[in-house]
Amino acid sequence: xxxxxxxxxxxxxxxxxxxxxxxxxxxxxxxxxxxxxxxxxxxxxxxxxxxxxxxxxxxxxxxxxxxxxxxxxxxxxxxxxxxxxxxxxxxxxxxxxxxxxxxxxxxxxxxxxxxxxxxxxxxxxxxxxxxxxxxxxxxxxxxxxxxxxxxx
Amino acid sequence: xxxxxxxxxxxxxxxxxxxxxxxxxxxxxxxxxxxxxxxxxxxxxxxxxxxxxxxxxxxxxxxxxxxxxxxxxxxxxxxxxxxxxxxxxxxxxxxxxxxxxxxxxxxxxxxxxxxxxxxxxxxxxxxxxxxxxxxxxxxxxxxxxxxxxxxxxxxxxxxxxxxxxxxxxxxxxxxxxxxxxxxxxxxxxxxxxxxxxxxxxxxxxxxxxxxxxxxxxxxxxxxxxxxxxxxxxxxxxxxxxxxxxxxxxxxxxxxxxxxxxxxxxxxxxxxxxxxxxxxx
Numbered sequence: 001x002x003x004x005x006x007x008x009x010x011x012x013x014x015x016x017x018x019x020x021x022x023x024x025x026x027x028x029x030x031x032x033x034x035x036x037x038x039x040x041x042x043x044x045x046x047x048x049x050x051x052x053x054x055x056x057x058x059x060x061x062x063x064x065x066x067x068x069x070x071x072x073x074x075x076x077x078x079x080x081x082x083x084x085x086x087x088x089x090x091x092x093x094x095x096x097x098x099x100x101x102x103x104x105x106x107x108x109x110x111x112x113x114x115x116x117x118x119x120x121x122x123x124x125x126x127x128x129x130x131x132x133x134x135x136x137x138x139x140x141x142x143x144x145x146x147x148x149x150x151x152x
Numbered sequence: 153x154x155x156x157x158x159x160x161x162x163x164x165x166x167x168x169x170x171x172x173x174x175x176x177x178x179x180x181x182x183x184x185x186x187x188x189x190x191x192x193x194x195x196x197x198x199x200x201x202x203x204x205x206x207x208x209x210x211x212x213x214x215x216x217x218x219x220x221x222x223x224x225x226x227x228x229x230x231x232x233x234x235x236x237x238x239x240x241x242x243x244x245x246x247x248x249x250x251x252x253x254x255x256x257x258x259x260x261x262x263x264x265x266x267x268x269x270x271x272x273x274x275x276x277x278x279x280x281x282x283x284x285x286x287x288x289x290x291x292x293x294x295x296x297x298x299x300x301x302x303x304x305x306x307x308x309x310x311x312x313x314x315x316x317x318x319x320x321x322x323x324x325x326x327x328x329x330x331x332x333x334x335x336x337x338x339x340x341x342x343x344x345x346x347x348x349x350x351x352x353x354x355x356x357x358x359x360x361x362x363x364x365x366x367x368x369x370x371x372x373x374x375x376x377x378x379x380x381x382x383x384x385x386x387x388x389x390x391x392x393x394x395x396x397x398x399x400x401x402x403x404x405x406x407x408x409x410x411x412x413x414x415x416x417x418x419x420x421x422x423x424x425x426x427x428x429x430x431x432x
Contacts, residue, residue, distance in 0.1 A: 065361040077362035081355045112350040122340040124400040129343040
């Protein structure tokens with residue numbers, strides 16, 4: 001990853017929100033380019049092994065609810081609503097995958113896919129989720145790191 | 153970038169065509185010799201080509217439970233409904249039967265509810281009609297929406313319309329309610345940011361994790377759900393759907409859920425009433 005872009009994004013994020021978490025880009029400060037996000041949200045690479053768990057966990061990513069994924073064949077009940085994840089790293093770049101996980105609507109207009117790192121979602125959110133993102137910045141990066149391991 | 157998108161689109165297309173779910177099955181529903189319509193060709197202005205009952209999306213095991221009233225776990229509630237029908241209650245000390253006679257005379261009611269009520273200036277659901285009768289005729293307090301009594305009574309009354317085509321009024325004063333329900337159907341809600349249409353119109357027939365998505369038709373309610381280990385109302389199902397996508401549900405019996413019920417009934421017009429159905 002080009003370190004310069006990464007640093008610029010963080011500086012922008014801090015500048016816009018006064019975010020105290022140095023190194024983490026807040027949901028409101030994420031910058032897209034053609035649906036993609038170049039810089040790591042945390043400033044560092046994610047952990048693919050943790051990302052694999054987040055992908056399957058029903059209370060976290062629950063990505064398996066919609067996407068079949070041969071790598072997680074041991075887990076029951078793979079959904080069919082979205083495309084298969086096998087070889088996803090061959091089809092998309094890291095920045096594009098990050099953009100799709102953060103807010104897929106920037107890539108696929110009108111998609112059913114939730115935006116995993118956005119605070120303003122559908123109407124009437126349940127109180128305990130109001131203003132909250134589905135995944136943390138760390139979890140997004142972990143999922144991205146995991147997706148990058150899914151090559152044909 | 154354009155090249156990348158083209159490749160991605162091609163990959164997406166292949167994935168999409170390879171993953172086509174099993175859709176509805178070909179089974180036909182018949183209960184004690186009564187054939188029930190579970191498939192209707194949709195009118196031209198309908199978003200779907202063919203309208204299917206949720207029964208067609210269930211496993212053979214679940215389907216078979218509904219095909220035999222001795223196996224249908226909802227029949228315990230229907231029995232309770234018969235008891236309630238015949239039991240004097242309220243300040244009048246009259247039973248439903250004292251005024252209405254045989255419950256079989258309720259045949260057809262479920263198929264046309266929610267139904268416009270001139271006096272109320274609003275459509276009334278079957279639950280509303282039951283409670284109005286208890287309050288105005290029987291001198292009682294009325295039942296809570298999801299109470300065992302209300303579920304038993306709506307199951308019993310609903311069952312009298314079994315096999316009749318869903319035929320809720322959609323014009324005249326009901327047109328605004330259909331429109332309001334339609335707005336709700338297409339509005340994205342909750343942290344997961346989904347509308348009813350995202351699953352039940354665009355992806356019915358596919359699996360979402362372990363759930364085989366149906367078209368979300370309403371002809372089987374109240375329904376016995378294994379997940380609930382009991383009978384539940386349509387508005388309970390709405391509520392569960394909204395919580396699943398992390399949205400604050402509307403209240404049971406609210407104008408919003410009544411409007412959605414009306415809209416869904418018009419979307420599923422022509423399907424046979426299956427109350428009380430069995431689902432997972």
